[in-house]
Structure formats: C-alpha cells, structure tokens
Amino acid sequence: DIQMTQSPSSLSASVGDRVTITCRASQTVHNYLSWFQQKPGRAPELLIYNIYTLQSGVPSRFSGSGTGTDFILTISSLQPEDFATYYCQQSYSTPYTFGQGTNLETK
C-alpha cells in the first residue's frame, strides 16, 4: 500500500494567514493526488484533484502543487470558514489511501 503522510497534524492560524499543508507519498502517485476538506459532522468535500485542479465552486484562495511524492495544499488568505480538517488522498494505486489529516484551528 502507498502510505500518505501529512504534516503538520495540527496547525493554529489566524484569519488572513497564508497556510501550507504538506503531503508525502511513500512512492510516486504521479498526478493522482487530491485534497479534501472536512468539517465536524459533515462529509469530506473535494477541493483539488490532479495535484492542482480546483473542483468546481472551490474558492481560488485554495491551490495545490507538487510532483511525484511531495505535494502542498496552500490557502493564500485564511477565511473563517476554512477552519476544518484537511486530508490528502492518492488514487494512483489501490487500495487508495488517505493522509492522517491536518486539523486547522483558529489561533
């Protein structure tokens, strides 16, 4: 199985901050890397797929980058509704696997 490791596991930030979350795969996942946002009691929502492609309706302050095994989710200017847990996922090789999550909290 491909292991996905996110860092940090938790992050405290303020509205307006620029935030980055990293995701490392144990082997290449090529461009099959996605990011999800999950709020308490809600289903995850797809933010980004294909490393950098924004899902329809997702604000442009979210962006993705990286290649092969190392990927980054960036939120350019944090908004109040962005405090949530974020997961990366590889869909290159089954079983598809997720990172352990990054809990983004208000400072």
Added chain:
Amino acid sequence: QVDLQESGPGLVKPSETLSLSCTVSGGSITSSYWSWIRQAPGKGLEWIGYIYYTRSATYNPSLRGRVTLSIDTSKNQVSLILTSVTAADTAVYYCTRLNDFWTGDHWGQGTLVTVSS
C-alpha cells in the same frame, strides 16, 4: 446535480452482516464508478472499494474478503455488504461518485453504523 443518499440499519450485532444502500439521484448510475469510504469515530478516512455497473468491484485487501459491492441499475443504487462485523467496523460509511481521476467528487452525507450487542 448528483445527490447520494446512504441508508441502512444504524446498529448491527457483532459477527452479523452490515448492509447499506446508496441511492443516486440526478444522474445515471451507469455513467460513473462508485466507491465506499468509511471513517471510524474520531479517526481518518479508509477506502473500502469501488465498482462499475458492468465490471467486478475492486476492494481494500484490509477487509480480508468480508466486503461485497453491487449495483442495482433498476433502483439506481449501490450497495455494500460487510460480513462478520466487529466493533472495529463501527464507522460513518460514505458513498461517493468517482471522477476521471478516481477520486470522490460527490459524497453522500454518510450513515453511522455501530457494531454492538
């Protein structure tokens, strides 16, 4: 707009079989791949498997042959069966539609299944 709605019993006894359905509306079940993902309370996301209506399903080996996915095109439903459940199978179960990059672009709201006697 595709909408997915999971349904099934919220409580299952240990060693018994968990059965869930996902009803798809706003789109044809024959046009996409569909997957199930679960999340134990306070934990991360675990991929269970995916299915297409004309092909056999692909499963997570961690479920050791206990899982079966199926599609009923007449009802526009995707179903999940998990046998010999234990407390470790207690989770919110989500149904998702897969996009061209094999990731879930539409999710159901999830259904909590508790395994307990």
